[in-house]
Amino acid sequence: MAEVKASLICGVIAAFLSSAVLAFVEDLDDTFKDSRVNDIWLVDFYAPWCGYCKKLEPVWHDVGVELKTSGSPVRVGKMDATAYSGIASEFGVRGYPTIKLLKGDLAYNYKGPRTKDDIVEFANRVAGPAVRALPSRQMFEHMMKRHDVLFVYIGGDSPLKEKYSDAASELIVYTYFFSASEDVLPESVTLPELPAVVVFKDGGYFSYDEYEDGSLSSWVNKERFQGYLQIDGFTLYELGETGKLVAIAVIDEKDPTEESGRLKTLIQRVAKEYREHFNRDFQFGHMDGNDYINSLIMGEVTVPSVIILNTSNEQYFLPGEPIETMEQLVQFIKSVLNGSAQAYGGDGIIQRIKRVGFDARSTVMSVFRSSPLLGCFLFGLPLGVISLMCYGICTAETDDGSDDIDALKREGLTDEEEEEEEERQRTAALAGPEEEEEEEEEEEGEEEGDGNEEEEMDAGEKDPQEKKTD
Numbered sequence: 001m002a003e004v005k006a007s008l009i010c011g012v013i014a015a016f017l018s019s020a021v022l023a024f025v026e027d028l029d030d031t032f033k034d035s036r037v038n039d040i041w042l043v044d045f046y047a048p049w050c051g052y053c054k055k056l057e058p059v060w061h062d063v064g065v066e067l068k069t070s071g072s073p074v075r076v077g078k079m080d081a082t083a084y085s086g087i088a089s090e091f092g093v094r095g096y097p098t099i100k101l102l103k104g105d106l107a108y109n110y111k112g113p114r115t116k117d118d119i120v121e122f123a124n125r126v127a128g129p130a131v132r133a134l135p136s137r138q139m140f141e142h143m144m145k146r147h148d149v150l151f152v153y154i155g156g157d158s159p160l161k162e163k164y165s166d167a168a169s170e171l172i173v174y175t176y177f178f179s180a181s182e183d184v185l186p187e188s189v190t191l192p193e194l195p196a197v198v199v200f201k202d203g204g205y206f207s208y209d210e211y212e213d214g215s216l217s218s219w220v221n222k223e224r225f226q227g228y229l230q231i232d233g234f235t236l237y238e239l240g241e242t243g244k245l246v247a248i249a250v251i252d253e254k255d256p257t258e259e260s261g262r263l264k265t266l267i268q269r270v271a272k273e274y275r276e277h278f279n280r281d282f283q284f285g286h287m288d289g290n291d292y293i294n295s296l297i298m299g300e301v302t303v304p305s306v307i308i309l310n311t312s313n314e315q316y317f318l319p320g321e322p323i324e325t326m327e328q329l330v331q332f333i334k335s336v337l338n339g340s341a342q343a344y345g346g347d348g349i350i351q352r353i354k355r356v357g358f359d360a361r362s363t364v365m366s367v368f369r370s371s372p373l374l375g376c377f378l379f380g381l382p383l384g385v386i387s388l389m390c391y392g393i394c395t396a397e398t399d400d401g402s403d404d405i406d407a408l409k410r411e412g413l414t415d416e417e418e419e420e421e422e423e424r425q426r427t428a429a430l431a432g433p434e435e436e437e438e439e440e441e442e443e444e445g446e447e448e449g450d451g452n453e454e455e456e457m458d459a460g461e462k463d464p465q466e467k468k469t470d
């Protein structure tokens, strides 16, 4: 026992030494809670058995190399959240891997794509000041070129500036926040009132109105995307956090027809020309292919077509007739807004049961697709055993009721056949890459349950509690 302990301690010391001297990614243990306070940390909380964590490992190494060699103050670490579950749960870790940037009492969750560039960009953005000053017009113009959506506070010190700082330190996970004085702005920009918070995007600029737009953070949250976007599964998930309805032209970009071009243009025009009317409630864009939407609504949308999704309750709306004019599209959007359009789907109990069946079927499908033999074995064997048992029971049965059982059996069989046929059709319809997207989506779903930033920021305050239990 003592030997084991000694070798464990040696191992820990060795690991600690080597990580302190040369590692780009430091292995963290439970001393981290006390030792971290003076530094900014980017930490991967992982579980040894989790596949996504293994996939992240080489990326994480590259992130460590990049941040260290670029002279960033951010230290990169990883922690086995199963071995140090106490400290992990204190940081609000609920899924694996969880990526967090820890800065003083604040903890920021990373939810973006797990690529080196995205993660490094996130670390640099969040580690820096929440509000960055734009000292000159050149700087302002440079940033305008680099960012599709640019938030700027314009004016001197004011209560609005304080609110802006607060919103910035909460929402820096999503976007940059800048401040500037009026003379830095190009002449073409005229603001009726100063100080002001302005977003530059979609070739124009829009000011925050305290009375009409609600709280500054909810306004920023709604304005942080361009008015019109190319939408994929991940974007859709991100858009969900704005609470807006999403109007999408579903098109085939590899084989664009005239009609799909027209639909895309119509949505683009409505996004721009009806911004005043719809921007508060709608996000606009197009999506390539209908695979993702189909699995979302558990049905099939025609390509090209227009669909409106309510990501808050999983309802969706389809136009009564194909949309050909701007007028029709505007009427359709209005009818969704005033509640007269027919809503489909939703997150009710029936839809949830349908979802379970749908997901189970997709899982079976993906097993068969990647390895038909394994599929036959996994699902065929139990089926065979069950059939044999049924057969045994049926033949052992006395005459009474055997007719009923036969009838049941027949029904069961035909159901199965139908299902198999449907599955086959689905295999034909679904393309290969779909599989990965589904996995990704499931995972995002898991993370959705994660606490928001406010909750995370409490992480530091929980310390006294922990001390009590000590």
Ligand SMILES: *[C@@H]1O[C@H](CO)[C@@H](O)[C@H](O)[C@H]1NC(C)=O
Pocket: 245, 310, 312, 313, 315, 336, 337
């Ligand atoms: C979208 O869903 C939310 C949450 O259930 C609901 O409050 C809102 O009215 C819905 N919007 C429309 C247009 O149905």
Ligand SMILES: *[C@@H]1O[C@H](CO)[C@@H](O)[C@H](O)[C@H]1NC(C)=O
Pocket: 331, 332, 334, 335, 338, 339, 340
């Ligand atoms: C809702 O909007 C549609 C389209 O503009 C309109 O035809 C319909 O009369 C409106 N319904 C109600 C109840 O306001």
